[in-house]
Amino acid sequence: MEYLKPIILCLFISLFFSCEDNKDNEAVDASEMDLAQSLVGTWLVDSMATKVVMVPAEDITILDPNTPGTGSINLSGDVNASLNYLTRMTRYSNNYSADTYDYFKVSNYPLNDTSWAMDRVDLRVSQSSSSLAIETFNDYFSNFINEFYYDFNTSSFSVGVNHAIDPTDNTIMSWSSDSYTYDAWFTFYLESPTQIILELTVDDWPSEASYNLYSESSYEYYFQANQEFEFANETKYHSISLGSGYHYVTVYDTYGDGGIQGAVRTPASEGITITGSIAAATESVSAGESKDIYDGGESSIQTMTFNSDGTVIISYSEDQIEDDELDLWYINDNSELVIIDGDYYDGESSNIVLILTLNQVGNKKVMTSSMEWCEYLELEESQCIEEYLSLENELLLNNGAIESIQQVLEIKLTPLGSNSVAYDGR
Known part of the structure; x- marks a missing residue:
């Protein structure tokens, strides 16, 4: 394929830079050429973020997951926390019936804080799975819950819980008195240093019995001499810190x-008591106003180099494999940047075409591409209607409340250097 590159490149330059829209031998529009010239060079990709943007057809009120609500849901026992952010509240539809299912999530951190701090606690309630789950930095708890234990009020954007998770079985290992004859070694493993309780009960013949505890990490017995019992059916307890x-x-x-x-065993579990209610913070969005409803975060693709010959080098992961496909660029009549990403995957070639608007912010450039959500997902009209209805249900909106949904890609570039060959539109 390498020998075809000069031919393909000449055809590309001829088609897009010299005679676009049958403008035979006409000079490229000056503004387009200036814009193209400003792109030539190597750029650091500060970020590449994907968003889903909604435009409502009417004034709406939606959940604000990044502002504390009024009230809190409180946990005590094995987990102690006060949760004052309602970060998710939605009602799902059943695809096979008219049934709907409630789901909500509360936390002591806002939705836009994705870090896992040591004190972070998230609580989720799902009606469809009849479950309640608690996630902390170190642990995960789940329990059955039903409609009598929680409240879900869509008009006030409020939820409440009144439930208790029973203490968990904290036994690491156990054995019966007839599990051995003369002697035995009962083994257990600790992933981290742990306080354990060793419990032993002898039968009617205490003078025959003795015991000890050996640790492989220290190659030592815990007791200097084997321990004995004083009377029949005696139970002994030892609280021991082990590595x-x-x-x-x-x-x-x-x-x-x-x-x-x-x-x-480990020390006794207390269980978890969950009580309280929280009314979420909300925000109003006017009809026709754009509102981000999902932010996919940011990821760098390292660098992009726009060459004066109409090729572009995109240094993300796909170009680290044996991909000899040309990546091309040009400025169209609407002063938009068009990138044709020649992709090679599983033995097949294909082109990914991106059309992006360009904005200058200081010495940086911001490239933005927007596509209607159903077009992005390649949905048929009937599927698109269902997709909009599903999102309206999830946001607790009336049917028809959403006018449009857009998938938005935003790339921020910082200049690193420019090429020595000037772009002249040929």
Whole structure:
């Protein structure tokens, strides 16, 4: 394919820079040439963000997930937190019936803070799965919940919970008195340093029984001598701090018929109590006003180099593989940047065409591309209607409240250098 590149490149330059729209031998419009010249060179891609933008057909009120609401949902017990952000509140439709299902999420952090701080707690309630889930920096808890334990009020954008998660079983390992004869090593593993409780109960013959605890990480027994019992059916408890790794409870019986039953546990769980209610912060959006409803975050594609010969080098991951397809660019009659990204994937070639508007912000350029949501998803008309209805339900809006939805790509560029060959429109 390499030998075809000069031919393809000449055809491209001839088609788009010399005779676009049958303008035989006419000079390229000066403004287009100035704009093209300003792009020639290498640019650092500060960010590449994708957004979904909604334009309502009527005045609407929607949830504001980044402002604290009124009230809070409070957790106590194994998790202690006060959650005052209602970050998601939606009602899903069932595809096979007229049923709808409630879903909400509350947190002690706003939606636009995606970090996981040590004190972060997220709580989710899903009616469709009849479940409640709590996620913290270190743990995840889930529990069955039903309609009697939560409130969901769409008119006031408020939710409430009154529920308790029972204490969890904190047993790491256990064994019965007949699990061995003369001796045995019962093994358990700790992923991190842990406070454990060793519980042992002897049978009617205490003089026959003894025990100890060995740690592989220290290669030592915890007790200097094997421990013994004083009377029949005695139970002993030891609270011990152990490091990570494998540990072994060693038990002995001189008669050879076992006799000690035991368990290794972590300190007792308290369970979690969840109570309270929160009315979300809201914001108003006027008819015809654009509103971001999803921000896909930002990701850098490193650099872009616009060459004066009409080629562009895009240094993101696809160009790290054996992709010898040409990437091309030009400025169209509407002063928009057109990038034809020659893609090569799984043995097949294809072109991805991006049309972007250009704005100058200081020494930076902001490139923006917008496409209607259904067109972006390649949906048929009937599917598009369902897509709009689904989003209206999720945002708790009336049917027909959304006029349009746009998929928006925004790329921010900072100049790194320019090419020595000037762009002259040929």
